[in-house]
Amino acid sequence: MIFSADLYLRLYPLKEIPEESIFPNKTGLVHISGVNKKDINLSDYTDELRELINEEDKINNIAQINYFIEKGYKGIFSFEPFSSKIHNSANSINLIKQSIDYIKKNIISY
Numbered sequence: 001m002i003f004s005a006d007l008y009l010r011l012y013p014l015k016e017i018p019e020e021s022i023f024p025n026k027t028g029l030v031h032i033s034g035v036n037k038k039d040i041n042l043s044d045y046t047d048e049l050r051e052l053i054n055e056e057d058k059i060n061n062i063a064q065i066n067y068f069i070e071k072g073y074k075g076i077f078s079f080e081p082f083s084s085k086i087h088n089s090a091n092s093i094n095l096i097k098q099s100i101d102y103i104k105k106n107i108i109s110y
Helices: 007-009 061-070 092-106
Strands: 030-032 076-079
Touching: 030 061, 061 092, 076 092
Parallel strands: 030 076
Antiparallel strands: none
């Protein structure tokens, strides 16, 4: 069975998840997207808020990515920025490159 961590990690902050509830060695794909909107309750998150990961990310993607790497995850991290702001940008390729560079600078060796 392949476990998808995407929804689980969005619903529960990493520090509140019991370690035995996450299975990096059985996870095949981790979807990542940043939420940059300030002062929003977790229950109010929508796909429209899901953007690329940058220094304004409110859902702590870097810590989540590092957690998976530290626990031996060898799978793929896949962007899932559903926000129309990203999809409709004339500069989306550069935004993606910037996000990748930010992630690379802030994760442990992978």
